[in-house]
Amino acid sequence: MKALTWHGKHDIRCESVPDPQIEEGRDAIIKVTACAICGSDLHLYNGIMPDMHSGDIMGHETMGEVVEVGKDNKKLKVGDRVVVPFTISCGECFFCKRGFFSGCERSNPDPSKAKKLWGSSPAGLFGYTHLLGGYSGGQAEYLRVPYADVGPIKVPEGLTDEQVLFLSDIFPTGYMAADFCNIQPGDTIAIWGCGPVGQMAIKSAFILGAERVIAIDTVPERLALAERSGAITLDYMDKDIYDRIMELTNGRGADACIDAVGTESDPSASWDARLDRIKVATFMGTDRPHVLRQAIHCCRNFGTVSIVGVYGGFLDKIPMGSAINRGLTFKMAQTPVQHYLPILMDRIQNGEIDPSFIITHTGSLEDGPDLYKTFLEKKDGCIKVALKP
Numbered sequence: 001m002k003a004l005t006w007h008g009k010h011d012i013r014c015e016s017v018p019d020p021q022i023e024e025g026r027d028a029i030i031k032v033t034a035c036a037i038c039g040s041d042l043h044l045y046n047g048i049m050p051d052m053h054s055g056d057i058m059g060h061e062t063m064g065e066v067v068e069v070g071k072d073n074k075k076l077k078v079g080d081r082v083v084v085p086f087t088i089s090c091g092e093c094f095f096c097k098r099g100f101f102s103g104c105e106r107s108n109p110d111p112s113k114a115k116k117l118w119g120s121s122p123a124g125l126f127g128y129t130h131l132l133g134g135y136s137g138g139q140a141e142y143l144r145v146p147y148a149d150v151g152p153i154k155v156p157e158g159l160t161d162e163q164v165l166f167l168s169d170i171f172p173t174g175y176m177a178a179d180f181c182n183i184q185p186g187d188t189i190a191i192w193g194c195g196p197v198g199q200m201a202i203k204s205a206f207i208l209g210a211e212r213v214i215a216i217d218t219v220p221e222r223l224a225l226a227e228r229s230g231a232i233t234l235d236y237m238d239k240d241i242y243d244r245i246m247e248l249t250n251g252r253g254a255d256a257c258i259d260a261v262g263t264e265s266d267p268s269a270s271w272d273a274r275l276d277r278i279k280v281a282t283f284m285g286t287d288r289p290h291v292l293r294q295a296i297h298c299c300r301n302f303g304t305v306s307i308v309g310v311y312g313g314f315l316d317k318i319p320m321g322s323a324i325n326r327g328l329t330f331k332m333a334q335t336p337v338q339h340y341l342p343i344l345m346d347r348i349q350n351g352e353i354d355p356s357f358i359i360t361h362t363g364s365l366e367d368g369p370d371l372y373k374t375f376l377e378k379k380d381g382c383i384k385v386a387l388k389p
C-alpha cells in the first residue's frame with residue numbers, strides 16, 4: 001500500500017510499504033477514506049519529538065471502512081464506516097475504566113522510555129514515535145487498529161467524511177479545552193492559537209455557553225476565521241496581549257485561558273519567546289512555553305488555565321508564584337478522545353457544529369509531502385489539510 005513515511009526533519013515521503021495485518025484478536029483493518037495532518041504532526045516534521053525511526057508511517061487523524069476484523073472483535077464488522085481516535089486504549093485497565101482513555105496503561109507495549117522521561121507512560125498513539133508505542137499511523141491506504149472494539153465510533157448515515165473526520169482528534173481536543181474551563185454564564189474565555197485546535201476550542205467555548213471569546217494569533221486568515229465564529233481577535237504582533245485582555249475584562253483578566261499553541265510558539269512574539277528559542281537551540285531547555293506564561297498572567301484570580309497545546313519536557317520560568325498566590329487551576333491532557341465521542345457525534349448530527357468548516361486544502365497521499373510544507377509554512381491560506389487516499 002501507499003503511506004506517508006517519516007525520514008527525518010522536513011522529509012516526509014509517499015512510499016510503498018507492506019499492508020498491515022491483523023495481529024491480535026481485537027484488531028481491525030480499516031481502508032482509509034480520509035485522513036488529516038495535525039499540528040502535532042508538525043512537531044514530528046520539525047524533528048523535535050524524540051524516537052521517530054526512519055520509515056515510520058505518519059498520521060493519527062483517520063477514518064475509513066472496516067475491511068477485516070480479528071476473531072475476538074464483537075463490535076465491528078466488515079463494511080462498517082468508522083472514525084478512529086488517535087489514542088489507543090484497551091477499555092479495561094484502571095484508567096480506561098475511569099474514562100481516562102489517553103492514560104491507558106496497556107496500549108504502550110514498551111513504556112520504559114516514557115517512564116524515564118515522564119514518570120509513567122500515557123496511552124500508545126497512532127503514528128507518534130516509539131516513545132508512545134511505535135504504532136503505524138493512518139496517513140496511508142490501510143490502518144491496523146488495535147483494541148478496535150474500544151476506540152472506533154461508527155458513523156451514522158447521512159454524514160460526510162469531512163463532517164466526522166475531526167472526531168479523531170482536533171474536535172474533541174478543542175472541546176476538551178473548553179470543557180476544562182467550567183464555563184459559567186457571562187464568562188470570557190481567552191484562547192491562544194487560531195490553528196485547527198484553537199478554532200475548535202472557539203466554537204466549543206460558545207457551545208458551552210461562553211459570553212465572549214478572545215482569540216489570539218497573528219496569521220490573518222486564521223484570525224478572520226476566528227472572527228467568523230464570533231471571537232474578538234487580537235494580533236500578538238501589533239498589540240500587547242496582556243494589556244488588551246485587561247482592557248477587555250475591566251482589569252481583572254479572562255475567566256479562563258486556553259493554550260492551544262504549545263511548545264512551538266512563534267519566537268518573534270516577544271523577548272521571552274526569543275530566549276526560549278535560544279535555550280532550546282543550545283540545549284539549555286526542552287520547550288518554548290511563552291504562551292503558557294502569558295496565559296497564566298492573563299487569567300483572573302481563581303480562574304482556569306487549560307492546556308492542550310503539547311509540551312514535551314521540562315518547562316522553564318513558569319510563573320508558579322502568580323498561579324499559587326492567585327488560586328489558578330491548571331487542567332491539561334492528551335485528549336481521552338473516546339470519552340467525548342458520543343456527545344460530539346450527537347452535536348454534529350443535530351447540526352450544532354459542522355467541523356468541516358476548517359478544511360482549506362485537500363489532496364491525495366501523493367500530495368502529502370507538499371501539503372506538510374504548505375501547512376507548516378501557513379502558505380496559501382492553509383489552515384487544515386484533509387487527504388483522500
Ligand SMILES: NC(=O)c1ccc[n+]([C@@H]2O[C@H](COP(=O)([O-])OP(=O)(O)OC[C@H]3O[C@@H](n4cnc5c(N)ncnc54)[C@H](O)[C@@H]3O)[C@@H](O)[C@H]2O)c1
Pocket residue numbers: 038039040041042043169170173192193194195196197198216217218219222236260261262263264265266269290291307308309310333334335
Ligand atoms: N492535547 C491534545 O490531545 C492535542 C491534540 C491535537 C493537537 N494538540 C496540540 O495543539 C497545538 C495546536 O495544534 P494545531 O493543529 O492547531 O496547530 P497549528 O500549528 O496549526 O496552530 C498553532 C497556532 O498557534 C499560533 N501561534 C504561534 N505562536 C503564538 C503566540 N505566541 N500567541 C498566539 N498564537 C500563536 C500559530 O500562528 C498557529 O496558528 C499543537 O501543540 C498540537 O500538538 C494537542
Ligand SMILES: [Zn+2]
Pocket residue numbers: 038039040041060086169170
Ligand atoms: Zn493531533
Ligand SMILES: [Zn+2]
Pocket residue numbers: 089090091092093094095096097103104105106107
Ligand atoms: Zn486501558
